[in-house]
Each structure stands twice: as structure tokens, then as C-alpha cells.
Amino acid sequence: xxxxxxxxxxxxxxxxxxxxxxxxxxxxxxxxxxxxxxxxxxxxxxxxxxxxxxxxxxxxxxxxxxxxxxxxxxxxxxxxxxxxxxxxxxxxxxxxxxxxxxxxxxxxxxxxxxxxxxxxxxxxxxxxxxxxxxxxxxxxxxxxxxxxxxxxxxxxxxxxxxxxxxxxxxxxxxxxxxxxxxxxxxxxxxxxxxxxxxxxxxxxxxxxxxxxxxxxxxxxxxxxxxxxxxxxxxxxxxxxxxxxxxxxxxxxxxxxxxxxxxxxxxxxxxxxxxxxxxxxxx
Amino acid sequence: xxxxxxxxxxxxxxxxxxxxxxxxxxxxxxxxxxxxxxxxxxxxxxxxxxxxxxxxxxxxxxxxxxxxxxxxxxxxxxxxxxxxxxxxxxxxxxxxxxxxxxxxxxxxxxxxxxxxxxxxxxxxxxxxxxxxxxxxxxxxxxxxxxxxxxxxxxxxxxxxxxxxxxxxxxxxxxxxxxxxxxxxxxxxxxxxxxxxxxxxxxxxxxxxxxxxxxxxxxxxxxxxxxxxxxxxxxxxxxxxxxxxxxxxxxxxxxxxxxxxxxxxxxxxxxxxxxxxxxxxxxxxxxxxxxxxxxxxxxxxxxxxxxxxxxxxxxxxxxxxxxxxxxxxxxxxxxxxxxxxxxxxxxxxxxxxxxxxxxxxxxxxxxxxxxxxxxx
Numbered sequence: 001x002x003x004x005x006x007x008x009x010x011x012x013x014x015x016x017x018x019x020x021x022x023x024x025x026x027x028x029x030x031x032x033x034x035x036x037x038x039x040x041x042x043x044x045x046x047x048x049x050x051x052x053x054x055x056x057x058x059x060x061x062x063x064x065x066x067x068x069x070x071x072x073x074x075x076x077x078x079x080x081x082x083x084x085x086x087x088x089x090x091x092x093x094x095x096x097x098x099x100x101x102x103x104x105x106x107x108x109x110x111x112x113x114x115x116x117x118x119x120x121x122x123x124x125x126x127x128x129x130x131x132x133x134x135x136x137x138x139x140x141x142x143x144x145x146x147x148x149x150x151x152x153x154x155x156x157x158x159x160x161x162x163x164x165x166x167x168x169x170x171x172x173x174x175x176x177x178x179x180x181x182x183x184x185x186x187x188x189x190x191x192x193x194x195x196x197x198x199x200x201x202x203x204x205x206x207x208x209x210x211x212x213x214x215x216x217x218x219x220x221x222x223x224x225x226x227x228x229x230x231x232x233x234x235x236x237x238x239x240x241x242x243x244x245x246x247x248x249x250x251x252x253x254x255x256x257x258x259x260x261x262x263x264x265x266x267x268x269x270x271x272x273x274x275x276x277x278x279x280x281x282x
Numbered sequence: 283x284x285x286x287x288x289x290x291x292x293x294x295x296x297x298x299x300x301x302x303x304x305x306x307x308x309x310x311x312x313x314x315x316x317x318x319x320x321x322x323x324x325x326x327x328x329x330x331x332x333x334x335x336x337x338x339x340x341x342x343x344x345x346x347x348x349x350x351x352x353x354x355x356x357x358x359x360x361x362x363x364x365x366x367x368x369x370x371x372x373x374x375x376x377x378x379x380x381x382x383x384x385x386x387x388x389x390x391x392x393x394x395x396x397x398x399x400x401x402x403x404x405x406x407x408x409x410x411x412x413x414x415x416x417x418x419x420x421x422x423x424x425x426x427x428x429x430x431x432x433x434x435x436x437x438x439x440x441x442x443x444x445x446x447x448x449x450x451x452x453x454x455x456x457x458x459x460x461x462x463x464x465x466x467x468x469x470x471x472x473x474x475x476x477x478x479x480x481x482x483x484x485x486x487x488x489x490x491x492x493x494x495x496x497x498x499x500x501x502x503x504x505x506x507x508x509x510x511x512x513x514x515x516x517x518x519x520x521x522x523x524x525x526x527x528x529x530x531x532x533x534x535x536x537x538x539x540x541x542x543x544x545x546x547x548x549x550x551x552x553x554x555x556x557x558x559x560x561x562x563x564x565x566x567x568x569x570x571x572x573x574x575x576x577x578x579x580x581x582x583x584x585x586x587x588x589x590x591x592x593x594x595x596x597x598x599x600x601x602x603x604x605x606x607x608x609x610x611x612x613x614x615x616x617x618x619x620x621x622x623x624x625x626x627x628x629x630x631x632x633x634x635x636x637x638x639x640x641x642x643x644x645x646x647x648x649x650x651x652x653x654x655x656x657x
């Protein structure tokens with residue numbers, strides 16, 4: 001049985017992880033199919049006076065907000081934004097982190113030290129404030145810039161993990177053996193390093209998605225992430241907070257969605273970690 | 283390029299070195315010739331001279347032993363031959379490793395890679411860890427073949443299965459698709475041998491090939507290696523701490539201590555009468571079935587760290603025969619009889635006398651008595 005299949009069978013045995021994975025998959029599908037699923041246009045304001053802050057009903061499953069927009073539709077489209085930013089930024093961050101970590105782990109000690117001290121410095125910077133500063137100064141920053149910022153400040157931990165693994169792999173006897181058989185550096189990295197790094201990177205990426213969604217929502221809540229009227233879960237909570245007592249559904253819906261999503265990603269990530277852990281009990 | 287060359291193309295081995303006169307320079311050009319090999323490691327305690335001026339020769343088709351305790355520099359020597367010594371380690375200038383007429387230490391990276399695993403195979407001692415756990419056995423063999431020879435994916439796979447068959451793995455087609463953890467220790471070692479021999483090397487360096495295995499499996503693996511060696515006509519440099527193995531399997535032996543060769547001799551002659559006190563100590567430490575039970579002799583003291591070799595003769599603090607000269611002057615490898623040398627000031631005076639005196643001198647761990655007593 002291949003290591004991947006073994007991990008899968010272990011993952012399958014973990015109820016929480018499996019449920020989390022199902023939730024993640026459902027969320028991803030919902031986000032992808034938002035145009036088909038959404039009952040209404042997320043930006044349309046059919047009647048800002050007559051249909052304002054309606055409670056959930058058959059017509060508006062999650063009610064309407066104060067501009068009479070359908071909360072359900074906004075939630076679905078918001079999922080695209082939140083999950084999209086989370087996935088893209090996490091992928092970017094993990095790629096950079098794995099690249100830097102691998103480079104540090106394979107390079108001469110001098111380069112390694114230089115890279116890792118750089119990472120130490122970067123880790124000492126307060127990430128959120130750094131992002132806030134840039135976004136505050138850069139008015140009207142596009143979503144791409146937000147993604148880039150999050151990715152650029154989110155790869156440090158991954159690089160450390162990957163470097164540590166690479167250093168260990170370098171000493172591994174099977175890597176020595178491969179070198180003794182004439183394997184070049186490229187071959188070593190592709191065939192012998194990557195398959196062993198992949199689990200750590202996948203776990204890292206999964207946990208990152210959850211954290212980044214949370215971070216992006218925080219930024220949007222502060223009005224610095226995704227700008228209204230485009231819906232994101234963060235700015236939906238922001239818009240709903242003033243009516244939290246009169247029309248709680250407006251803020252609660254995205255809030256709960258956020259909670260469930262982040263929880264699902266974290267549980268799935270933990271489940272993956274356990275599934276890949278060679279020491280985990282069978 | 284062509285098949286096994288220089289091996290005499292058959293099971294007929296070259297004449298035994300004992301009859302061959304001086305085993306050093308003359309004769310056919312050696313397959314592997316190590317000269318003044320020095321490997322240093324920069325450590326926090328200072329510079330460790332792990333290998334310090336080793337000269338060693340392996341000829342086509344012959345089996346040579348390299349024995350010594352842990353930490354004497356055997357494995358580093360093997361790694362240095364393939365230029366696999368890693369960062370804190372450094373192969374000193376002036377070291378020479380010639381293989382099939384080429385100076386391996388001077389080759390470009392790309393060219394040395396073409397030698398590794400191709401004409402020069404290496405087997406590691408831990409079959410459990412020398413195989414990549416996430417790749418199938420078959421693909422690990424096919425990989426080497428494809429790295430060194432023009433072969434399509436399916437050709438390589440087919441040859442990998444052939445190779446698994448050759449090393450005695452039953453049901454080879456199925457096994458080729460298995461992962462290392464699905465094989466037993468002995469099977470894994472067979473698979474490793476299959477990998478090392480996949481490109482039909484002219485020289486195989488086997489670093490403790492059986493240390494990690496059960497005794498019964500050890501014998502099987504050694505038989506297998508013997509058979510393959512004969513059919514492929516390759517030479518083997520057998521690195522081990524196991525004197526019994528050396529006695530059974532090799533024609534010539536080098537004994538290493540403290541990063542240096544301290545004795546070199548035809549196997550029979552070595553076991554008949556070790557010329558270096560260290561060799562004698564090693565042999566005395568081997569338990570024997572044919573002698574009354576008594577406390578095993580041990581060499582007093584420990585191998586000193588490679589950062590602080592004793593001055594002059596490196597063995598003198600542990601040597602029962604040491605005298606003043608041993609503490610002030612490093613003995614060179616002195617001739618100690620026919621085709622043999624020992625790094626000991628007493629090399630000449632002692633060889634014959636001691637063997638006579640100690641009639642209980644350990645011979646080949648329970649094997650036949652060598653015919654010629656004196657060398």
C-alpha cells in the first residue's frame with residue numbers, strides 16, 4: 001500500500017477530520033456554484049425601503065440587510081471571496097515557504113544562516129500591523145494586493161518546517177544511497193525530497209487557509225480588505241454589527257459561516273497531520 | 283561501455299596474491315587505487331583527521347577486506363572514493379583516487395555522478411533506511427538504470443524485475459510494486475544489492491552489508507554476493523568489523539586503525555600470523571568455538587577521538603609492546619614478509635616469532651587452518 005493510501009485510510013478513520021473535509025468540500029462547491037445557488041443578485045437592492053432588514057423567510061432564506069440585499073446570496077458570493085483569497089494566499093505562502101526552506105536546507109551553511117536569520121527577523125515583525133499599515137497607506141488596494149500581502153507575510157513558519165525536514169532528509173541514508181547511485185540534485189529534490197516534504201506542506205497549507213480566511217475577514221471588518229459593495233464575510237459582519245440587536249441575521253450568518261469554515265479547515269489540517277504522522281497509532 | 287571487463291571473463295579468479303609476489307605496484311593496472319587519501323572534518327573540538335593517508339588497491343575481480351573498529355575511518359574511506367563526503371568533511375588536496383584509470387577526485391560533478399552507481403556500486407549497511415520509504419522497490423531499481431543507461435520506462439522496469447529475480451526475490455513482478463516496509467530485512471538487503479548491481483558495476487563497495495541482518499540471513503546474502511560477483515566478474519571491497527567474514531570471503535585484507543592502514547596482507551597470512559599488535563588484539567577479541575571458555579581478551583583503552591590522535595604511533599597507548607620509539611616517531615608501513623606490510627616498528631622482528639609463540643593465536647574463526655605457518 002502506498003504511503004498516500006495509508007494516510008488516506010487513517011484519515012478516513014478519523015471522524016472529525018472526515019466531517020471537516022466534507023464541510024470544506026461542500027463550502028468549496030458552494031463557492032464555485034454561487035451563481036447557480038444564489039437566489040438573487042448579491043448586489044441588487046430590490047427595495048431599500050420596503051424590504052429592509054427582513055427576517056429569514058421562504059423568499060429570503062437568511063433575510064435581507066439594511067439595503068434590502070439578500071443575505072443568502074451575499075453569503076454565497078462572500079464565500080467565493082473568502083475561500084478564494086484564503087486558498088490562493090495559502091498556496092502562494094506555502095510555495096514561497098517551501099521554496100525558501102528547501103533552498104536553505106540544501107544550500108551551504110552560509111546561505112542557510114542568512115535565509116533563516118532573515119526569517120527570524122520577519123517572524124518578529126507584527127504581521128497584522130504590517131498589513132494594516134500598508135493597506136492604510138495604499139488606498140483602494142485591489143484584492144490581488146491583499147492576497148500578495150498576506151502571502152508575503154505568511155510563509156515564514158512553513159519555511160522553517162521545510163528547512164528542518166530538508167536538513168534531516170539530507171542526512172537520511174536513502175538520500176546518501178541515492179547520491180551514491182549517481183542521483184543529481186534535481187533528481188534528489190524531485191524524487192526524494194518532495195514526496196517527504198509534501199505531507200508537511202499539505203498540512204501547513206490547510207491550516208493556513210483557515211487562518212488566512214480569518215485574517216482577511218478581520219481586514220474586511222476593519223474596512224481594509226474587500227471593499228463594499230462586493231460581499232466578503234468580514235465586511236458583511238461589519239455592515240451587520242449596527243443592527244445586531246434588531247436584525248441579528250445580517251451579522252450572524254457570515255459570523256457562523258466563518259466559524260464553521262475556519263473550524264473545518266483546522267480540523268481537516270489536524271486530521272491530515274495525524275494521518276501523515278508515521279508514528280501515529282494504526 | 284562493454285560488459286564486465288578485466289575480470290578474466292569467468293569464474294577463474296586471478297592468481298592468489300600469496301603466489302603473486304609483491305601485491306603492491308606490479309601486476310595488471312589496479313581497478314581502484316587509493317593513494318594518500320586524507321579526509322578531515324572541521325568539528326568544534328578541532329580538526330578530525332578521520333582518514334589520514336590511506337593507500338589501498340583493488341584489482342579486477344578480487345575481493346578485498348577493509349577491517350577495523352567503529353570510528354577508524356572505514357566508511358569515510360568508502361564515501362571519499364565516491365566523493366560523497368559532506369560539508370564539514372573535506373578531502374584534502376594531494377589525495378588520489380583512481381578508478382579505471384580516471385582520477386575520481388578531479389572529475390567534474392556530472393562525470394563523477396556518471397561513475398556512481400554505474401561502474402562503481404555501493405551498498406550501505408542499513409537496508410531499512412537506505413531505501414526510500416515512499417517509492418516502490420521496482421521504481422528505485424529502474425531509476426538507477428534510467429539514470430545511467432539509455433532505457434525506456436518499460437525496459438527499465440523489466441530489467442528491474444530481472445534484477446530482483448537475480449538477487450533471489452521470489453515473485454519478482456509483484457515485489458517490484460511493493461514498498462520497502464512490506465519487505466523483510468533480508469529482502470530489503472537483496473533489493474539494495476539489486477539496486478547497487480543494476481548497472482553491472484566493475485567494483486562494488488559493500489559497507490557492512492550484513493551487519494544489520496540475522497546470522498542465517500547474513501550467510502544467504504553473502505552467498506548471493508559471491509555468486510553475483512562471480513557471474514558479473516566484479517571486484518568487491520568488503521568493509522566490515524567482522525573478522526570471520528574477512529577470513530571467509532576475502533583474498534587480501536587491509537586493517538585500519540586511527541584513520542590509517544596499519545596492516546595489509548593476504549588473508550591467509552594475516553590470520554596465520556598478524557604482524558601488527560592491533561590486528562592481534564582484534565583477533566584475540568573474537569570468541570572461538572574450539573577453545574575452552576575463558577574471558578575474551580579485549581584491547582585495553584578506547585579508540586581515541588579523531589581530533590586527538592596520539593602522537594607518533596596511534597596505537598601505542600593501547601599497545602602491549604610499545605616502547606620509546608613508538609611514542610616519538612610514527613612508523614611507516616614497513617615490509618613484514620611477503621606481500622605484506624605493517625605500520626609497526628616491530629613489524630619484521632615479530633611476525634614469525636609471535637605466531638610460533640602463541641600457538642593459540644586465533645585463526646579463521648572456526649575455519650580450516652591455513653597451510654603455511656610462517657609467511
